Amino acid sequence: KAGVTQTPRYLIKTRGQQVTLSCSPISGHRSVSWYQQTPGQGLQFLFEYFSETQRNKGNFPGRFSGRQFSNSRSEMNVSTLELGDSALYLCASSFSETYEQYFGPGTRLTVT
Amino acid sequence: QKEVEQDPGPLSVPEGAIVSLNCTYSNSAFQYFMWYRQYSRKGPELLMYTYSSGNKEDGRFTAQVDKSSKYISLFIRDSQPSDSATYLCAPGNTGRRALTFGSGTRLQVQP
Numbered sequence: 046k047a048g049v050t051q052t053p054r055y056l057i058k059t060r061g062q063q064v065t066l067s068c069s070p071i072s073g074h075r076s077v078s079w080y081q082q083t084p085g086q087g088l089q090f091l092f093e094y095f096s097e098t099q100r101n102k103g104n105f106p107g108r109f110s111g112r113q114f115s116n117s118r119s120e121m122n123v124s125t126l127e128l129g130d131s132a133l134y135l136c137a138s139s140f141s142e143t144y145e146q147y148f149g150p151g152t153r154l155t156v157t
Numbered sequence: 158q159k160e161v162e163q164d165p166g167p168l169s170v171p172e173g174a175i176v177s178l179n180c181t182y183s184n185s186a187f188q189y190f191m192w193y194r195q196y197s198r199k200g201p202e203l204l205m206y207t208y209s210s211g212n213k214e215d216g217r218f219t220a221q222v223d224k225s226s227k228y229i230s231l232f233i234r235d236s237q238p239s240d241s242a243t244y245l246c247a248p249g250n251t252g253r254r255a256l257t258f259g260s261g262t263r264l265q266v267q268p
Contacts, residue, residue, distance in 0.1 A: 050199075061183060061245070076253070076254050078254050078256075080258075082258075087258055087259075087260045087261065087264070088245065088247075088256075088258035089258075090255040090256060093254045093255060100253075100254075101253050101254065101255045103255065111199060135200055135201070139254055144189050144191075144206070144208075144214070144251075144254060145191065145203055145206050146191070146203070146254060147203055148200040148201045148203075149192075149200050150199060150200045150203070151199075151200045153198075
């Protein structure tokens with residue numbers, strides 16, 4: 046069974062730009078969660094989507110948004126990029142009936 | 158105070174040693190507990206998960222949860238150099254797929 050896939054794997058953007066990251070969950074998984082990982086703050090929860098609806102949201106500014114499509118694929122968007130947004134962005138998927146989350150390889154975003 | 162505290166290490170042990178990795182948490186609402194292993198520049202890999210107090214064993218790994226003292230542990234038996242990675246504990250609340258991660262413990266197993 047294929048794992049969680051994320052595209053692109055690496056991205057370099059300039060301050061003020063916006064970026065869209067994509068995540069394809071494991072087949073059959075309908076819940077998709079996004080996390081940000083930085084050396085200073087560690088792994089932090091951004092938001093969770095299920096059935097195209099945001100179910101939970103972490104403590105991040107409104108510049109961070111996401112959506113989920115009917116095939117469970119998800120995208121997250123960061124607008125007006127700041128230097129501090131440089132991080133590894135991780136997507137995780139799970140079945141709707143369980144809490145085990147399986148992570149993808151991440152997208153490494155560098156903001157210059 | 159962070160909701161989940163984890164000693165960052167690094168923890169260096171010889172091959173074959175028993176490794177004990179620990180976390181404490183403050184949020185009584187946490188009802189399920191995950192352990193992840195993360196190699197450098199990779200995504201976290203789910204190692205163990207448990208939904209109750211007590212022990213759960215899977216091969217060389219044992220996860221232990223004590224909800225009364227808010228203490229969670231991961232034991233690795235017969236450690237191997239390939240176990241060298243960062244280990245992250247991640248509890249969560251029932252009803253929310255929003256894991257709260259510890260800062261991770263970096264483990265180095267010396268051959």
